Amino acid sequence: MIRLCVAILALLSLLWIAPNPVHAEHPDRSMAQQGPLRLLCWEAGPHADHQLILQGLAEGLKELGLIQTSPVPEPVDNSTAPLWQWLAKNARGRVVFLEDGFYSAGWNENLRNKVRESIATRGKVLRDFDLVLAFDTWTAVDASVMDPDFPVLVSSVTAFANTELAKSLGKGTGNKVCVVHEQDRLYRLATLFHSLFGFERLGVVWDNGKNGRDMAGLNELDRAARDQNFTLVSCAESLWGEKPDVLEKHLLACNRKLAKEGVDAVFLTLAPEPASHLDAANALSPLTKAGIPTFSLAGGRELKAGALLGTGKRMQLALGRYLARIVADIIGGIRLPKDLVHVSPLVLSLNMQSALVLGWDPPLKVLAITDEYVDMDGEWRENGLLP
Structure with a gap:
């Protein structure tokens, strides 16, 4: 019993982390989202982290009252696409997961540029989405090269501080690409x-x-x-x-x-x-x-x-919930900075x-x-x- 009590106390001390403020900027009501926020998903390829972050995002959006769905299903394999399609069909509310809005290069270098150009063209010609949810370092680098005129919210990067990615984002993109990175x-x-x-x-x-x-x-x-x-x-x-x-x-x-x-x-x-x-x-x-x-x-x-x-897996679920708060801020009219720091529970x-x-x-x-x-x-x- 003593061992169990000590374990629980140790757990609480390690898991408790002060809430991550998204950012302190005051919302610009003129930039507030008037209709549903339409989302695209962009990944270099399937990865278990992407699924868990997406699951945490959906659960966070539900908790914030921005979408209504039945219970979000647990990921069953390494592909992010099935969960995205489930959300496209089942989530209703202020956030829309576009059914034709899932892009993945399948970790294929030959498809990488094609996917990037497809998203860039869609953003310039169709303009039928409001925010790109991007995963992994590959897409973060490609988004910085693209220099888009639409917001891109990137997570699941291995590291950010003092990297070439951080340097490239510092050169431009006009706050359109935001990398959410986990501090240290x-x-x-x-x-x-x-x-x-x-x-x-x-x-x-x-x-x-x-x-x-x-x-x-x-x-x-x-x-x-x-x-x-x-x-x-x-x-x-x-x-x-x-x-x-x-x-x-x-x-x-x-x-x-x-x-x-x-x-x-x-x-x-x-x-x-x-x-x-x-x-x-x-x-x-x-x-x-x-x-x-x-x-x-x-x-x-x-x-x-x-x-x-x-x-x-709770580290990635917590990151997804943090992204949900950022999405809520975007709906409220807050512009994205070039990067945001998140501290996951260990x-x-x-x-x-x-x-x-x-x-x-x-x-x-x-x-x-x-x-x-x-x-x-x-x-x-x-x-x-x-x-």
Whole structure:
């Protein structure tokens, strides 16, 4: 009983975060939305985070009285499209999810420019939408290049401060592109990971393309390494936009390299979800066989495939609810700044099978902030102690 009470107190202290003010600008009533706010969705490709953010957004809009729907369904796979289509058919009120308003490049570099140009043309010619909800760093970069005359609200970027994306938005776009970024998210997670395992050498795999460092959040990981006095060991490969078999081959090669170089732990910043047919367990196998603890930024499939720790889904649901408040402000006539900072509650997911293999007994401070876990039978379970 004492252990349970301590766990609950620890949970409350870790989960409570002061409300994030959206921004202090006074609304311009002349800019207030007169009719329904019509939304488009734009993503580089499917990702579990996008679904959860969209789910949190819809639930937040319901709580604010801006839409009416039956209970929002839980995501069932890695595709954002089914939930968007469900909202287009079922949500009614001040916010409209356009049925023909879902755009995804499927993580295909060849389709990336085509999708961007389609949205740009629709905005200039048809003008039949009011706001673009965009997900991930790819779309944030593309939106900044587009320099649109319609508002674009971007979330699910790996990192923002001191990145090329932040610099490009500072050069223009007239406050039309707003990036909602989570303050020090990777720094906080890497610091927590280090407090649990005290590693001296942390491995990280990142894409060697133009925006690879930003997409892996290396600036924040570098800062965590300096502050916590560990060494960052990296492996750069061609990853984003590759076919599933090539992506798996490159991830496997990097993980073998990191294991051979004697890293003590690995921070997984690139999720295998862009390739729906990727064998995540095989890609992680060199680390699993070497008994190296892993932290997955994406959670989900990587946790099920053997990663030890990952982010909990409540982090993304909270971000979605924050976006709902921003949408409410837009309806009220507040213009978007170029970026907004959000601080998510620190919530984890845990693979109990991997913990057993590593001989690691999760401490109380981990159990207190774990919202879901993979049990000894390999099935996802909710942590019933969380409120």
